[in-house]
Amino acid sequence: MEKELKKRIKKIYKNTQVEFPEANRMVIKTKQENLLPILEFLKNEGFRQLKAISCVDWIEEKEFELIYHLSSLNSPLHIMVKVRIGREDAQIETIIKIFGNAQIYEREIHELFGVKFRGNPNLSPLFLENWQSIPPFRKDFDTREYVKKKFGEIPFVEEKK
Amino acid sequence: MRELELFFGPQHPGMVGNFSITLKVEGDRILEAIPNPGYLHRGFEKLMELRNWIQNFPFVCRINVVEPDSMEAVYAMAVERLANIEVPERAKYIRTIVLELARLASHLFGAWAYANMLGFDTPAQWAMADRDHILDLFEELTGARVYHIYILPGGVRRDLPDGFEEKVMYFLHALAQKLPDYNETFFENRIFYERAKNIGKIKKEEAIEWAATGQVLRATGVKYDIRKVEPYLVYDKVDFDIPTREDGDAYSRILVIRDEMVESAKIIMQCIEKMPKGKVYERLPNPFKWKIPKGETYVRVESSRGELGLYMVSNGGNTPYRVHFRTPSFNHGLFILPRLLKGASIADVGNIMISLYVVAPEIDR
Numbered sequence: 076m077e078k079e080l081k082k083r084i085k086k087i088y089k090n091t092q093v094e095f096p097e098a099n100r101m102v103i104k105t106k107q108e109n110l111l112p113i114l115e116f117l118k119n120e121g122f123r124q125l126k127a128i129s130c131v132d133w134i135e136e137k138e139f140e141l142i143y144h145l146s147s148l149n150s151p152l153h154i155m156v157k158v159r160i161g162r163e164d165a166q167i168e169t170i171i172k173i174f175g176n177a178q179i180y181e182r183e184i185h186e187l188f189g190v191k192f193r194g195n196p197n198l199s200p201l202f203l204e205n206w207q208s209i210p211p212f213r214k215d216f217d218t219r220e221y222v223k224k225k226f227g228e229i230p231f232v233e234e235k236k
Numbered sequence: 237m238r239e240l241e242l243f244f245g246p247q248h249p250g251m252v253g254n255f256s257i258t259l260k261v262e263g264d265r266i267l268e269a270i271p272n273p274g275y276l277h278r279g280f281e282k283l284m285e286l287r288n289w290i291q292n293f294p295f296v297c298r299i300n301v302v303e304p305d306s307m308e309a310v311y312a313m314a315v316e317r318l319a320n321i322e323v324p325e326r327a328k329y330i331r332t333i334v335l336e337l338a339r340l341a342s343h344l345f346g347a348w349a350y351a352n353m354l355g356f357d358t359p360a361q362w363a364m365a366d367r368d369h370i371l372d373l374f375e376e377l378t379g380a381r382v383y384h385i386y387i388l389p390g391g392v393r394r395d396l397p398d399g400f401e402e403k404v405m406y407f408l409h410a411l412a413q414k415l416p417d418y419n420e421t422f423f424e425n426r427i428f429y430e431r432a433k434n435i436g437k438i439k440k441e442e443a444i445e446w447a448a449t450g451q452v453l454r455a456t457g458v459k460y461d462i463r464k465v466e467p468y469l470v471y472d473k474v475d476f477d478i479p480t481r482e483d484g485d486a487y488s489r490i491l492v493i494r495d496e497m498v499e500s501a502k503i504i505m506q507c508i509e510k511m512p513k514g515k516v517y518e519r520l521p522n523p524f525k526w527k528i529p530k531g532e533t534y535v536r537v538e539s540s541r542g543e544l545g546l547y548m549v550s551n552g553g554n555t556p557y558r559v560h561f562r563t564p565s566f567n568h569g570l571f572i573l574p575r576l577l578k579g580a581s582i583a584d585v586g587n588i589m590i591s592l593y594v595v596a597p598e599i600d601r
Binding site (some may be wrong): 095096097099100101123124126127129130131132142144148154155174175178179201202203204211212216217218 | 273274277279281282284286317444445446447449458460465466531532533534536543545548549557558560564566567570571600
């Protein structure tokens with residue numbers, strides 16, 4: 076079944092790589108414009124649950140990687156659909172029309188990474204209040220620097236003397 | 237009637253955990269519910285990127301207060317997968333026992349929260365007292381009551397103490413003897429039935445569509461459990477069943493929880509019976525100098541509230557590059573809860589929320 080799925084995906088969507096890194100895991104690397112059609116295709120294949128959306132900040136490559144975790148009730152296969160988007164002015168089409176619960180995951184990623192999801196009606200912050208700095212989960216955000224600036228410098232014990 | 241805005245939580249008797257909901261009400265009916273998390277946001281995922289692989293263990297368990305062991309297990313399993321570390325057979329059995337004891341403790345805690353909220357004080361205190369016995373067992377095994385930091389990559393921290401198996405068996409038998417009392421006062425109590433039946437109802441299609449997992453999904457009749465779908469540890473070597481119910485309401489969810497406790501007890505007994513002798517820890521080099529090979533993995537386990545996943549990326553350094561926890565409460569609490577609250581009455585807010593088993597620290601992380 077897995078091999079057949081791979082063949083069909085590769086046939087329909089160009090610029091797409093399909094890998095099986097471990098047992099029961101499938102990784103689909105694709106381009107932004109293919110994302111919605113592939114998710115729709117997988118949903119029709121029975122992968123109806125969007126388990127999560129993860130975001131990784133690859134700062135050296137100046138890219139964000141979004142990982143859409145899909146799974147099915149009939150098969151142990153767990154699919155990760157990966158898309159890379161530019162770090163500057165990061166934005167991508169929302170998928171709430173296909174998976175409704177993407178709403179809250181997109182909201183979280185917007186808050187913590189600053190990725191904008193076009194078409195998502197509610198991207199208000201979930202956790203942070205009056206946040207003024209850059210989104211906190213980006214790699215160039217230094218928590219220690221931020222604490223020093225915000226709350227003043229508290230010397231370490233050995234530095235006191 | 238006039239529309240009012242009502243703040244429910246974080247300090248409300250019907251609310252368990254630091255979590256609040258803003259309700260738009262008209263009379264007693266809820267028009268809209270807006271969950272408002274963030275009271276417990278500690279940014280663990282970011283902090284873990286700054287610390288060694290081994291230094292993260294005190295963090296992961298604190299992500300979930302009521303069931304920390306599944307967090308430890310999922311983190312340890314992810315590190316093992318990336319680094320190709322084999323776990324000794326005995327350690328696998330001990331991990332299973334610990335995870336199932338933690339599931340029991342967590343379900344008892346959930347039963348306490350539910351019973352306490354609805355005013356069933358007696359079974360609530362029983363459940364809390366029984367949970368305390370499990371914490372005593374954990375204290376003997378690991379040295380700590382709540383946050384154990386017991387499951388490490390390569391195995392578990394130490395072997396079972398002398399006579400531990402008998403104590404666990406004794407506890408399980410004592411709990412089984414109490415089950416009829418629990419049934420009479422709580423699970424099959426007519427008052428509780430009236431209070432929880434047809435409350436917070438989810439249809440099967442909706443549950444699938446909304447990516448519900450755990451007892452929320454199983455209460456709608458779907459037999460889906462990660463322990464069976466993708467058996468980890470020794471779940472493929474023990475015999476157990478996945479309890480389901482058909483109605484998808486709060487009452488079905490709590491009955492699924494009760495039946496799961498029975499199955500957990502069965503698993504623990506089988507593990508104690510089948511457990512081989514041998515070492516419990518694969519000796520690894522100095523953990524402060526670990527470098528985990530480049531790669532990424534997604535590990536999932538069945539926690540007491542649903543599928544718990546961990547997406548971990550390593551770039552070959554001595555700290556994780558990115559960890560992302562897929563916690564069941566995040567989806568249940570922020571996405572499903574407001575949909576169930578629409579049209580419910582104010583008195584049922586806590587009822588629905590606890591029946592979904594939303595744990596606040598898991599949402600915020």
